[in-house]
Amino acid sequence: MINNSLRKALIQCFSPLGLRGSLYSFSYSNNYRQHSSRSQYTGSYHQRSLISFGEFARHCELLSKEEQSQIVKKLKLLPEASSNDVMNFIKENKIQGNIFNIAQNFDFLPQNLQEALKAKSITSPSAIQQAIIPLIFEGHDVIAIAETGSGKTLAYALPGIMHMQAQPQITGPRILVLAPTRELAQQIQTQYDLFVKTCCLFGGIQKPLQYFAKPQTPKVIIATPGRLLDFIKDGLPLKSITQVVLDEADRMLDMGFEDQIRDVLKEVRKDRQTLFFSATWPKEVQRLANNLCNEDPVFLQLGERGLSVNKNITQSLIISGGNKFEQLIEYFNQIKDKKVLVFCQKKIDTQKLEYKLSQHGINARYLHGDLRQNQRDFIMQEFRDGSAKCLITTNLASRGLDVSDVDIVINYDFPENIEDYIHRIGRTGRAGKKGEALSFIEPNDLDSKLKDDLIKVFKQSCQEIPSQLQKLKVY
Numbered sequence: 001m002i003n004n005s006l007r008k009a010l011i012q013c014f015s016p017l018g019l020r021g022s023l024y025s026f027s028y029s030n031n032y033r034q035h036s037s038r039s040q041y042t043g044s045y046h047q048r049s050l051i052s053f054g055e056f057a058r059h060c061e062l063l064s065k066e067e068q069s070q071i072v073k074k075l076k077l078l079p080e081a082s083s084n085d086v087m088n089f090i091k092e093n094k095i096q097g098n099i100f101n102i103a104q105n106f107d108f109l110p111q112n113l114q115e116a117l118k119a120k121s122i123t124s125p126s127a128i129q130q131a132i133i134p135l136i137f138e139g140h141d142v143i144a145i146a147e148t149g150s151g152k153t154l155a156y157a158l159p160g161i162m163h164m165q166a167q168p169q170i171t172g173p174r175i176l177v178l179a180p181t182r183e184l185a186q187q188i189q190t191q192y193d194l195f196v197k198t199c200c201l202f203g204g205i206q207k208p209l210q211y212f213a214k215p216q217t218p219k220v221i222i223a224t225p226g227r228l229l230d231f232i233k234d235g236l237p238l239k240s241i242t243q244v245v246l247d248e249a250d251r252m253l254d255m256g257f258e259d260q261i262r263d264v265l266k267e268v269r270k271d272r273q274t275l276f277f278s279a280t281w282p283k284e285v286q287r288l289a290n291n292l293c294n295e296d297p298v299f300l301q302l303g304e305r306g307l308s309v310n311k312n313i314t315q316s317l318i319i320s321g322g323n324k325f326e327q328l329i330e331y332f333n334q335i336k337d338k339k340v341l342v343f344c345q346k347k348i349d350t351q352k353l354e355y356k357l358s359q360h361g362i363n364a365r366y367l368h369g370d371l372r373q374n375q376r377d378f379i380m381q382e383f384r385d386g387s388a389k390c391l392i393t394t395n396l397a398s399r400g401l402d403v404s405d406v407d408i409v410i411n412y413d414f415p416e417n418i419e420d421y422i423h424r425i426g427r428t429g430r431a432g433k434k435g436e437a438l439s440f441i442e443p444n445d446l447d448s449k450l451k452d453d454l455i456k457v458f459k460q461s462c463q464e465i466p467s468q469l470q471k472l473k474v475y
Contacts, residue, residue, distance in 0.1 A: 050208040053234070059217070060235040063172045071242045072166040073139030073273055075159075077108040093127045096301035103133040109158065116194045126151035126432075128302055133159045136275065141297040143276040143289050150302065150310075152277050153191045156245050161195045163243050163273070164219055172240030175220040176268065178228070178261060180252040182373070183397065188222045188247065196220055201227045204373040211236070225252070225260035238267040246292075249278045250285050258288060270294055280419070309422055309461040312429040313409075315437045319468045324440050328412065329360055331438065332390075338407040339383075342392045343424050345413040350392045353412065357390065364390035367397060395420055397427065404430055411439035414446070418453035446474045 051059075081089075081102045089095070089102050103125050106114050117123070125133070128150045135142050136159040146152055156177075164174040177192075179185040182202035189200040197216050201223035211218070211231060221228070221241075232238065244265065246252065252261060276289045276297070289297060309315075318327055332340075342364075344350045350366035357364045365379045365388045382388040384403055391397070395415070406428045415421045421439070428435025446454070451474050458465045 051211060052208070056211065057235055060237060063240060064237045066170050066172055066240055068239060068269060069168045071269075071271055071273070073163075075137045075139075075162055075166055077137055077162060078103055078134055089127075089130065093131070093302055095131060097299045099131055099135065099300065101134040102130040104130065106158075108133075108137075108162070113158075113161065113195055120194070122154070126155070128152050129155040129158070131300055131302065132156065135298050135300065136160075136163070136273070139273065141274045141293040141295050143278070143281075143293075143297045143299045144302075145278055145281050145300070146302040153188055153247070156247075156275050156277065157188075157191050157195070160220075160243055160245070161192075164196070167242055170240055171217050172237070173217070173219050173221050174240060175243045175245070176228075176238065176241045176264075177220065177222045177245040177247060178225055178252070178264065179222065179247045180224065180255050180257065181396070182224060183376075184248060185222045185224055192220045192222065198222060201231060203227050207231070207234075225257045225264055228264055229260055232264065232267055238264075239269055241268045241272060243273045243275070244268055245275045245277065247277045249276050249288065250280045250282060253282075253284045253288065258284075261288070262292075265292055279423070309457050310426060310429045310435070311461050312433065313425055313435045313437050313461070315425065315439070315458060315461065315463055317466045317469055318438065318440050319472060320440045320442050322442075324412070324442070325356060327440070328410070329357075331410075332357075332360070332362055335408060338389065339386065339403070339405055340390045340408045340410060341397065341403075341406050341427050342390060342410045342412050343397075343415070344392060344394060345415070347394055349413065350394060353392050357392075362390055363388050364392055367391060367393040369394070369396050395424070403427070404433070406430070406435065408436045408438065411437070414439055414441050416450075418450060418457060421454070422457065441469075441472070443472065443474070446472065448474050450474075 078101060081104055085104070086100065086102055090099065105124060106117060109117075128144065128146045132142060132144055132152075132155040136156065144152065144155070160175050167174055175192075177185075177188055179188060182204060185200050185202050189198050192198045197218045198220040199211050199218040199222070201210050201221065203224065203226065207230070210227075223231075246261070252258075271294060274293045274297070276285070276293075278285050281301070318331075320327060342353065344353060347368040347370055350368050354364045354366040365382060367376060367379050371379070379388070379391070380403075383391045392412075409425045409428045411421070411424060415424060425435075425437035428437060451469070451472065455465055455469065458469075
């Protein structure tokens with residue numbers, strides 16, 4: 001195996017002769033096929049030109065020569081809201097942390113960006129956007145704790161675009177977003193793609209399809225930590241980055257990414273602006289945030305401490321007595337034409353359930369981490385466009401899946417902890433819409449702690465506690 005230094009030496013030697021390095025230059029068809037036991041998937045992943053390692057190496061050399069100018073952090077783009085408006089906003093949204101201004105509309109954006117939002121039916125800021133945008137414009141490092149589905153991606157993407165435009169114009173990227181999974185990374189990319197050229201780096205796809213220097217260098221890099229480190233080892237410099245976002249920082253720590261995050265941020269200039277977004281605020285996230293922020297970060301909590309449930313989601317339970325599948329079919333007969341997301345605990349169970357549902361005429365697809373990336377993309381596209389009304393998945397989709405029109409979430413297998421429950425049902429009721437969540441519970445699914453936590457969630461979301469849950473005997 002050729003090490004990195006030798007590989008670079010070979011590139012420098014052969015590139016003038018028109019030969020390209022083997023890592024990035026190889027044949028790749030836009031029309032490839034992958035097979036599952038029952039389905040065939042065709043199509044391309046991205047309609048983008050391949051980049052050879054020779055081209056990539058020359059691009060990295062160009063980026064490394066760029067001069068570093070002082071970062072422009074403070075942007076005076078927002079009018080001052082009245083003190084009464086700010087205080088009312090804090091009370092209504094149970095804000096913890098000091099805020100002195102709110103973004104009451106999107107007038108701070110250029111007209112073309114406002115039009116891009118209107119095309120997506122986004123006409124006014126969500127609560128987290130109103131609170132966070134002024135803090136980012138003030139130049140602060142920020143830590144934001146907010147419920148899933150609250151609009152946090154645009155809360156950092158919109159001011160990030162304005163931050164990027166305020167910096168001196170250079171070739172290299174200005175914004176880096178780190179995410180724990182490829183699904184979340186791709187979802188974040190769809191938000192930034194409304195405004196600016198991006199690249200998305202994650203495992204499972206060959207490198208030449210991900211980073212490209214032609215025809216325009218990406219200004220935003222969205223990446224999982226491990227894959228980004230691969231590109232850094234190949235020579236990608238990050239000294240042009242002036243804003244770093246860590247999305248779902250708690251989950252990245254749960255997945256063991258702390259060392260990789262630290263290694264990545266060693267390559268970014270220290271005077272960057274750093275933004276943390278997390279659903280929870282455990283001690284591990286507190287420690288990481290305080291270590292990686294160069295200034296004392298501004299802490300902001302929307303809602304109650306700990307995970308909070310979207311009150312737009314109506315929750316219900318079915319205590320199963322061994323006939324769970326029959327009860328599921330009966331429920332499906334009542335919700336025809338609804339878009340449904342079903343969660344199972346095990347990968348194999350998603351496949352089994354898809355087959356059983358198909359025997360009852362239900363057009364479902366299964367999704368889990370063992371599928372190839374083009375298969376996962378194909379399945380997600382079918383679910384998004386409504387070709388398949390039912391998606392059966394594991395916790396893979398409990399975060400990072402942003403299909404705005406999921407009508408119902410079903411916990412066919414109840415999760416092992418309350419955090420997973422909240423993240424799962426948070427896939428519906430997004431962007432101010434109403435949603436439903438149904439959970440099948442068998443007596444062995446709950447212990448006393450999980451039962452108590454579930455009752456607290458019902459209380460927190462101002463919903464009536466099911467009598468069958470209160471009466472359920474657990475050990």
